[in-house]
Amino acid sequence: MRFLLDDEQSDFARSLDALLTAADTPAAVRSWSAGDPAAGRALWSRIADLGVFALAVPEEYEGLGPRPVELAVAFVELGRHAVPGPLVETVTSASLLTGPGLANLAKRFLPGVASGETVATVALPGGGPYVLDGDAADVEFVVGEGPGAVAVSDADAVSDADAVSEAGAVELWVSAPMASPRVRHSPRVRRSIDPARRLALPRAGGELLGTGPRIAAGAADALRWARLATAAQALGVGLALLDRTVAYVKQRSQFGVPVGSFQAVRHRLADAKIALEFARPLVFGAAVSMDPADVAAAKVAACEAAYATARTALQLHGAIGYTAEYDLSLWLTKARALRSAWGSPGECRAEVLGHGDGFGRLPRVPRDDLSGGGLRCS
């Protein structure tokens, strides 16, 4: 038992932080929001060069992973710097295609993900109807219930030997022809409260990649990765909001003293610190166990902490915090958006208590499980 990051992991966080600090990330965020992904894509490849996406990809597909703890380390930094793009979704796609029986899909898509070449986005059951940054991603995976009797455009691509689409069966589709990955049109984009999150409804049509229970199981697995990465990203967003606000209240004066010397201000920041510091071990604990309930708990705690910190950050900045011009808004709006992404607080809380027949399964956990393993208890 040594529940701390090791030196290598801390160094990894520091290099990512240094890269992103030097990169003028806020400018990349703003152009991404305006529909111009060039700067964001450039940032993407530099992040990929540090190995971030390779952490989600198994070694046999030119990756380094899967390594959830290191991914969590990375996503805290990506959140701290408000990096735009379908970061969580790319990692989630990698996990989806790593499922059993999908080797040919993994071979086809994952090396590109690992190297940073492929920006992927995804929609899964339990994650809402939109694909994030559908206008900027190279490839879009959609898992959902099939309408039945659809034509399979490329039968070779279907990995399940007899993947005949049945009504109501779970299907995995890919769209966006790989031949022209950078050609995008964006009429499908729906504005998010966070302008850097460009939500789109999945494209119609595309290529059926697989169908059946395997896909359903893979999607459930991938949801854990989506939630873990979102939780880590939200923690990073919250930490950035706290840091920026602490710096601001030290320097902003009213009544002849720094605003940060007023107890009403200090105590709100102390509460933000407490919430974030107790979300942190949940995020890393979930990365260690990858138990669905642990992951859901981390998602609730990190998103709630980040959101509460956002409310505090806005209040303590006064009116300047309420403007789109000031960079604080890049984190403020993301904190709100991440709360709903990949499972609302309510859905994640239900997962914590265990579901099944109307979230009734609440096993009397053997004492062994009170530490180390899963979270559900009764």
Place this chain on the structure above:
Amino acid sequence: MDLTHSPADQAFRAEARAWLDAHVPARPLPSLETAEGFAAHRGWEAELAADHWSVVSWPAAYGGRDCGLVRWLLFEEEYYAAGAPGRVGQNGVSLLAPTLFDHGTEEQRARILPPMARGEVVWAQAWSEPEAGSDLASLRSRAVRTDGGWLLSGQKTWSSRAAFADRAFGLFRSEPDTPKPHQGLTYLMFDLRAPGVTVRPIGRLDGKPAFAELFLDEVFVPDEDVIGEPGRGWRVAMSTAGNERGLTLRSPGRFLASAGRLAALWHERGRDPFTRDRVADAVIGARAYQLFTYAAASRFLDGEALGPESSLNKVFWSEYDIALHETALDLLGVDGELADGELAGADRGWAEGYVFSLAGPIYAGTNEIQRDIIAERLLGLPKGRR
């Protein structure tokens, strides 16, 4: 990042569990805030101590098992999961003992710790005074030099368990004219039944005599009962305060067990949709506290001192504890109004736990004071008008 326990640690856990399974009283003991319950709890401490389970992290020479922080955490998880009784010796074990390990003499440790481990001498903390609460350094009780020792006079208050305890430890002003209030204080131990001591029990919210006022009139204390250097008591006391807020006062095991019982209650009561989120938050909070403590323990084992981070702990567990008990009472519906002892089975104990939890944000340094520490020492915010 490793959450697995070594085979040796797991064996320790299994041994603890087996012992607890065989020894934990089948029926809960009476409340330890009553004379009868206090006596029953002393008996339980003695039973624990007979097999070296009362203070597992202490050196064997004083009745412990010499085991480290991780095993202490595992023991606590097992202890509360087994539904074992609350610890009547807690003030001594988690506040005075660490102080003696850091600042006491070998003679003091040998004399004081073994009977503390056996529950024969139960200790009370005598810090607060009627005019010295959050501003503890403004305390006025005096220690005056006399032949071979000191004479204590003054008034202490809110001393937990002092109604039935044997001895107390606290701070006294030994040099009245120092430039700063936290100078010239001496840390002493005294007998609650010594001549000159009057103990007046005070009923807490539910009327039980959970704490007491102490009136001291020239109470003699020999030199051997001074902890650390005379006049330097503040520093000694602050190390005790760190322990109080930090790792040891509220072990995660306690909250894991309570959250587990709450989730079970929710299940039994038809999975009430109105409390579902709060029940889930109780489970999440217990896990967060457990993992936070594991991280703190890992840092401690790496040689880092426990610093102002312990203030994060204190605010977290105290507010968590109230939320957990409030949720249980809400889940009980109209039965949530009933006082402790009116309910049985899984419904039992929540009312008393609730009353106890309400004091958490007040004692061990109020949460307002903790937030000031967090703001100044962890966030680097400027000091200001409080």
